Amino acid sequence: NQRTVLIDVSRIEFAMADHADFGFFEHVKQGLKPIVHPDCFKHTKPSEKDIPESETFDYVIVGAGAAGSIVAGKLAEANPNASVLLLEAGDVPPENPVFKIPKFWLLQQEDPNCHWGFKTTCQEGLFGRHVPMLRSRCLGGGNSLMWMRGTKEGFNEWVSKYSCEGWGWEDILPYFKELEKEIGVVTGDSSSVSSEWSEALLAAAKANSMHFTNFGDETGLHRGVAYSQFTLKDGKTVNMFDVFVKRKNLPNVTVRCNSFVTHVLMAYSGSTNVAYGAHYRPSNNPCGPFYAVRARKEVILTAGVIATPLILMRSGIGSHKTLRECGIEPLIDLPGVGCNLTDDVTVILTYATEKELPTEIETLGVSSVVMSPPNSSITIGAHTNTLPGVWNIPESWKPGFQLVAMCHGLKSRGFVKMDTNNMEGPPIIEMNYLKDKKDVKRAVDALLQLRDIGRSESLKFLMPKEVRPTEKISSKEGLEAYVRGTAFGAMYPAGTCRMGGIEGSLDKSLLPPVVNPTTLKVYGCERLRVMDSSVLPSNPHGFPGATVLAVALKGACMLVKEHKGV
Numbered sequence: 001n002q003r004t005v006l007i008d009v010s011r012i013e014f015a016m017a018d019h020a021d022f023g024f025f026e027h028v029k030q031g032l033k034p035i036v037h038p039d040c041f042k043h044t045k046p047s048e049k050d051i052p053e054s055e056t057f058d059y060v061i062v063g064a065g066a067a068g069s070i071v072a073g074k075l076a077e078a079n080p081n082a083s084v085l086l087l088e089a090g091d092v093p094p095e096n097p098v099f100k101i102p103k104f105w106l107l108q109q110e111d112p113n114c115h116w117g118f119k120t121t122c123q124e125g126l127f128g129r130h131v132p133m134l135r136s137r138c139l140g141g142g143n144s145l146m147w148m149r150g151t152k153e154g155f156n157e158w159v160s161k162y163s164c165e166g167w168g169w170e171d172i173l174p175y176f177k178e179l180e181k182e183i184g185v186v187t188g189d190s191s192s193v194s195s196e197w198s199e200a201l202l203a204a205a206k207a208n209s210m211h212f213t214n215f216g217d218e219t220g221l222h223r224g225v226a227y228s229q230f231t232l233k234d235g236k237t238v239n240m241f242d243v244f245v246k247r248k249n250l251p252n253v254t255v256r257c258n259s260f261v262t263h264v265l266m267a268y269s270g271s272t273n274v275a276y277g278a279h280y281r282p283s284n285n286p287c288g289p290f291y292a293v294r295a296r297k298e299v300i301l302t303a304g305v306i307a308t309p310l311i312l313m314r315s316g317i318g319s320h321k322t323l324r325e326c327g328i329e330p331l332i333d334l335p336g337v338g339c340n341l342t343d344d345v346t347v348i349l350t351y352a353t354e355k356e357l358p359t360e361i362e363t364l365g366v367s368s369v370v371m372s373p374p375n376s377s378i379t380i381g382a383h384t385n386t387l388p389g390v391w392n393i394p395e396s397w398k399p400g401f402q403l404v405a406m407c408h409g410l411k412s413r414g415f416v417k418m419d420t421n422n423m424e425g426p427p428i429i430e431m432n433y434l435k436d437k438k439d440v441k442r443a444v445d446a447l448l449q450l451r452d453i454g455r456s457e458s459l460k461f462l463m464p465k466e467v468r469p470t471e472k473i474s475s476k477e478g479l480e481a482y483v484r485g486t487a488f489g490a491m492y493p494a495g496t497c498r499m500g501g502i503e504g505s506l507d508k509s510l511l512p513p514v515v516n517p518t519t520l521k522v523y524g525c526e527r528l529r530v531m532d533s534s535v536l537p538s539n540p541h542g543f544p545g546a547t548v549l550a551v552a553l554k555g556a557c558m559l560v561k562e563h564k565g566v
Contacts, residue, residue: 045265045279046265046279046292047267048267048276048277048294050292051277051292051293051294055291055292055293055294056083056293056294056295056296057083057084057085057254057293057294057295057296058082058083058084058295058296058297058298059072059075059082059083059084059085059295059297059298059299059300059559060085060087060277060278060293060294060295060298060299060300061084061085061086061087061300061302062087062261062264062278062299062300062301062302062303062308062311063087063088063089063301063302063303063304063307063308063532064086064087064088064139064140064241064255064257064302065088065136065137065138065139065140065141065142065240065302065303065304065532066140066141066240066241066545066548066549066552067141067302067304067531067532067533067548067549067551067552068086068088068300068302068303068532068552069086069139069140069141069240069241069243069244069245070179070240070244070549070552070553070556071300071302071531071552071553071555071556071559072084072086072244072245072253073243073244073245073248073250073253074244074553074556074557074560075556075559075560076245076250076252076253077248077250078560079560079563080251080252081252082252082297082563083252083254084250084252084253084254085253085254085255085256085293085295086245086253086254086255086256087256087259087261087278087280087293088137088138088139088255088256088257088258088259089137089257089258089259089260089261089283089303089307090113090114090136090137090138090139090257090258090283091113091138091139091257091258092138092139092257093114093138093139093140093239094111094113094114099111099237100236100237101236101237102145102230102232102235102236102237113138114136114137114138114142115134115135115136115137115142116133116135116136116137116306116426117426118132118133118134118135118306118426118427118429119131119132119133119429120133120429120430120431120433120489121428121429121430121431123431123432123433123434124432124435125412125432125433125434125435125439125440125484126433126434126484126485126487126488127484127485129485131431131433131488131489132488132491133306133429133431133489133491133493134491135304135305135306135307136304139239139241139255139257140239140240140241140242141239141240141241145230145231145232145237146228146229146230146231146370146381146543146545147180147185147228147229147230147231147543147545147546148215148222148228148229148370148379148542148543148544148545148546149173149176149215149216149220149222149542149546149547149550150220150222150539150540150541150542150544150546150547151169151220151221151222151540151541151542152169152219152220152221152222153220153221153540153541154408154538154539154540154541154542155167155168155169155171155172155220155540156168156169157538157540158537158538158540160506161505161506161507161537161538162498162499162500162501162505162506162507162513162537162538163500163501163502163503163504163505163513163517164499164500164501164517164537165501165517165518166517166518167499167517169220171554172547172550172554173218173220175550175553175554175557176546176550178553179546179549179550179553180216182243182244183231183233183238183240183243184231184232184233184238185216185229185230185231185232186229186230186231186232187216187227187228187229187230195368197357197401198227198368198369199458200458200459200461200462201225201369201371201382201453201458201459202225202369203456203457203458204453204456204458204459205224205225205369205371205380205453206225207456207457207458208373208449208452208453208456209373209374210223210224210225210371210372210373210374211224211225212224212225212226213225213226214226214227215227215228215229215370215372215542216229222372222541222542223372223373223374224371224372224374225369225370225371225372226369226370227368227369227370228368228369228370228381240549258282258283258284259280259281259282259283259291260280260281260282260283260424261278261279261280261303261311262279262280262281262290262311262314262424263278263279263311263314263315263316264277264278264279264299264301264311264312264315264317264528265277265278265279265292265294266315266316266331266525268331269526272524272525272526273331273332273524273525273526274525274526274527275295275298275299275525275526275527275528276294276295276299276527277292277293277294277295277299278292278293278295278299279291279292280292280293286424295527297527297563298527298528298529298559299527299528299529300529300530300531300555300559301497301528301529301530301531301532302530302531302532302552303532304532304533304534305341305416305493305494305495305496305532305533305534306416306427306429306493306496308496308497308530308532308534309337309338309416309496309497309514309534310338310416310418310427312334312337312338312497312514312522313326313328313337313338313417313418314328314418314423314424315331316328316329316330316331316332317331317332317334317337317522317524317525318330318332318333318334318335318337318338319333319334319335319337320333322338322417325420326418326420326423327420328423332522332523332524332525333524334512334514334522334523334524335511335512336497336498336510336511336512336513336514337496337497337514338415338416338417338496339413339415339495339496339510339511340413340415340495340496340498340510340511340537341413341414341415341416341429341430341431341493341494341495341496342410342412342413342414342493342494342495342538342539343410343431343433343489343490343491343492343493343494343539344406344407344408344410344489344490344492344539345406345407345410345433345434345439345443345487345488345489345490346404346405346406346407346487346488346489346490347404347405347407347443347446347447347450347483347486347487348402348403348404348405348450348468348486349402349403349447349450349451349454349466349468349469350385350393350397350400350401350402350466350467350468351400351401351402351403351454351462351464351465351466351467352385352396352397352398352399352400352464352465352467353399353400353401353462353463353464353465354462354463354465355399355461355462355463356399357384357399357400357401357462369381369382371453372541372542373449376445376446376449377407377408377409377442377541378405378406378407378408378442378446378449379405379406379408379541379542379543380403380404380405380406380446380449380450380453381403381404382401382402382403382404383401383402383404384399384400384401384402385397385398385399385400385401385402397467397468400464400467401462401464403450403453403454404450405446405447405449405450406490406543407439407442407443407446408539408541408542409538409539409541410436410439410442411436411438411439412431412432412433412434412435412436412439413432413495413509413510414429414430414431414432414433415430415496416428416429416430416496431489431493433487433489434483434484434487440480440483440484443483443487444476444479444480444483447479447482447483448479451466454466468486469482469486492533492539492543492544492545493533494533494534494536494537494538494539494544495534495536495537495538496534497514497515497522497530497534497535498510498513498514498515498534498535498536498537499513499514499515499516499517499520499535499536499537500512500513500515500517500537501513501517502516502523505537510537513537514530514535515529515530515535519558519562520535520555520558529555529559531551531552531555531556532548532551532552533548533551535551536548536551
């Protein structure tokens with residue numbers, strides 16, 4: 001019952017087939033030609049000579065989300081003679097116009113066809129609750145609406161605290177600027193998104209000792225209140241594959257979706273391990289068939305904070321003890337693989353209002369201002385109670401709004417590891433949310449700051465009433481219980497393949513780094529690099545989606561410079 005559909009998308013052709021043997025999309029370089037697949041690899045470690053030339057590329061990139069799209073586009077554009085293969089476990093995003101509407105950006109994150117459906121273990125610090133860990137699996141990644149560079153303090157800490165030379169504020173700033181020029185970033189003071197609601201929030205922030213500033217300037221200070229920045233084009237959300245690959249019509253980029261990479265192909269050469277390709281299968285068929293591709297120059301992992309360390313582990317890179325427990329032959333002993341997992345924690349206050357919110361906010365569903373109070377490590381925003389997605393607001397609380405605080409720089413760290421009963425299935429994700437008492441205090445303090453903003457004179461025209469947790473809950477014990485019962489992850493995890501110098505980190509609680517910050521190469525292995533959120537040693541404050549893209553762009557530029565003329 002094989003069924004093949006050919007789709008012409010702005011001169012880039014894709015071929016799709018439902019049959020298991022054709023469980024991926026492939027970018028056809030010249031017209032709509034039949035797809036010819038190599039013989040299936042029954043063994044998991046074919047040698048380089050076993051892989052046909054037709055399945056050999058200069059660069060093999062694992063993960064075609066936002067980071068992978070940027071790396072692929074940059075490499076292909078810089079050298080038109082270089083062949084680039086993008087392997088993506090998911091499919092193209094559904095052709096649903098709703099996903100392009102800013103207010104509905106969370107719906108794509110929740111679509112089972114667009115994300116992995118991961119969840120954490122029972123979190124002791126959150127009263128035993130499981131927390132969703134939404135990780136995208138579609139071409140270009142999930143639609144992220146907010147854009148925020150992070151702070152000068154946060155990036156300079158990467159250098160001073162984590163020995164990441166070359167990653168300070170002045171080093172990373174040019175890549176933010178290049179991305180903003182390429183993507184197009186809309187600020188919250190534009191006529192399309194500004195509203196009376198935004199002005200009221202600005203006044204509330206100023207009344208709480210936050211001066212007006214610009215989070216998009218070159219100082220990187222990010223303290224005060226500012227207009228938000230959004231990745232919007234013509235009023236719609238932006239897909240990074242469209243921006244960096246599709247629109248540029250790059251004939252030297254091949255894309256294969258529904259391709260689950262089991263492991264990186266490794267060989268021992270001289271005194272070091274060398275990556276020479278990737279082994280994969282259709283995502284919807286754990287039994288295969290299996291395929292192998294060869295990389296002449298580099299294998300680049302951009303599969304994200306959960307998938308990238310799992311691929312390394314299945315390749316024999318990680319803690320030798322853990323790998324042996326899983327029955328995997330250890331190749332490189334890097335105990336930090338899968339560890340040092342960090343995420344921000346989000347706390348929310350919910351208000352019902354007697355009056356309707358200004359209609360302009362319904363365009364985005366979120367406020368066009370963002371706050372960062374002085375002497376704190378939180379970022380504050382707001383959205384309507386009608387924002388579709390994870391919030392599940394009762395109808396009786398509408399109209400209304402929620403004040404949201406993301407708590408940064410938390411002490412608690414977790415890990416991700418394979419399930420020994422199914423090493424290619426859903427992993428074990430232990431976040432350890434609010435395990436450290438200092439993290440709980442920071443979350444409670446953030447809640448109190450939200451309450452001060454909600455009581456501001458400038459918001460009284462809406463006649464707001466706190467409905468969760470309600471004003472009755474004011475004791476330390478009550479607020480702590482509310483935080484533990486309702487807080488959740490900010491869905492910006494990082495650190496599972498953190499970069500850092502071999503001299504170590506000032507934070508002695510962390511396991512050793514996995515990636516060399518000067519090259520983004522995996523320690524102990526040539527021709528294998530990581531360029532995604534897993535290398536971030538910490539969140540440099542704010543919404544780190546922009547930071548991940550800057551890391552990918554900087555990493556791609558490193559490769560372009562290193563391989564220039566090769």
